Amino acid sequence: MDLTFRDVRAFIAVAHAASFTRAATRLNVSQPALTVQIRRLEQTVGVRLLDRNSRNVTLTPAGRELLPVLQKSLQDMEHVLSDARALGEGTSGTVRLACLPTFAASVLPELIQDLKQVVPRARFYIRDVVADRVNALVRSEEVDIGLTGGDLSDTAFEVLHAGVDRLVVVCPKEHPLARGRRVKLDELARVPLVLTAQGTSVRAVVDAAFENCGYAPEIACEPTYMMTAVAMVRGGLGVTILPATAREVLAEPGLVARPIGDQAFVRPITLIKKRGRTLPPVTEKFIAAMKKKIGATRRRS
Template sequence: MDLNLRHVRAFVSVAHLRSFTRAAALLNLSQPALTVQIRRLEEALAVRLLDRTSRSVAPTRAGRELLPVFQRVLRELDGVVVDTRDLAARRHGIVRIAALPSVAAGLLPDAIAGFRAAHPRMGFVVKDVIAERVLALVRQEEVDLGVTGGEVRDPEVTVLARAADALHVVYPDGHPIGEVASVTLEALAEHPLVLMDAATSVRGVVDAAFVAAGRRPVTACEATYMMTAVGMVRAGLGLTILPGSAREIRAEPALRSRPIAEASFSRPVCLIAKAGRTLPAAAEDFLEELIPALEAEFAGGG
């Protein structure tokens, strides 16, 4: 059975208006053409839908039963068409983005606020996860964009922009590390450290720097979230190493931070998308806000 939507719309119009003349005018058709469309729909369904006399038109019992079904189908289809046109015209949409927690709490809120000021009907879904999850979410197309840490070498992913986030040591006010001329790896190796989880991009940078120097850090404990690491530093368990962009660094008035004066303590930050896929219009537009925000946030971070 081959149902033609024009034929369905013709039947709904006649049944609603109870007039071929008015329905033909509404649909901008001649009455003979409208009659042909109704007949073809009846042939496709193998049932009579309308009883027509010289004075009136009325749906048959089958027509009355099918009318609400056809009306719902047309409403839903018309809604899809309107929504699709709105998306294409960038009047509304949803941007799905996965980002490192430091980025999700740092540059992302202001970038989203700036974008929504110009596009108030745009919505966002933000997943704040560690670097491995950002990459996986982009690869699986669960998000449109990702901001991840570390170098990205994955044929399934396209890097749209790159930046660098200098790492800082975070310590209690009055700690000896605050008195050294510059914070080096050798200076860090002298103190217990609260390290981030091994799956995080920060930990990858720290481990690589210590391995390259032939040293091992003195590990007091590990934490998955930066705020947890900050709390451990506040409790006197050791120093921690966090990205300079992390808002957690400024969350505790009794703690201080200093950049680490070695190039190896710099975390690459990449804005990524699924390779070979067309971005939704909303995500494409948001890039115009996000890329400058990324560049400003990490200016001089390398």
């Protein structure tokens, strides 16, 4: 026979009230039912816990020793139940997210602040990595959801949201490409380019666009991070191609962004989870807020 919350709670109530009648009133149960609970508890632990006569109820020596132990156990389990309910209701828990650095440096901080106002106990585990690593982290379940870029055909993932991120040319204000409202692909093919490294989602889009049109880009540098690419553009090494939503696009007052007049320069953005996995309720709330925020950001860009 196992200990039950009700039996332990009944014993503690009787011990504190020193009366079955008063304890039954506090617990809103009948006195016979309370008596059954106490007897059941005593049978479970194998020792008498209460001495009862016509006038009062007192703890036995075993009852005195077990009372603080059972009180602490009850409090601990009540805390466990409270925490479990909070997790189930989405009022606490950890959002485990892998995402592209573009998103981490732009929308994500504000999104976290917004959710923390609604769910103060929410915690966040964030990995800002390139698209291939996002997919790997979701697959290995180190994170629950991932915001990744590029085409996604892997059946191991379930798509929660899909959108696009338009790419722009970032160049110095005095650069010839800055004079027009849009940049043509053949113009890009004639200038040195600072492109993010192979394996990044932006690079995959750029390479595919040039290959489809039969152009061979002149690649001056291949940094991993967008901020490095911007620094190289500022240093006169070439122009770069970045998502329009990237904070790095506006990080330098001496640089400007120009849209590219070719529909191929669009990066797919996909929010994914591992297929068949249940997400924590707090993560579901985060996803709903993320979709809304991404949609608003895309409409402004």
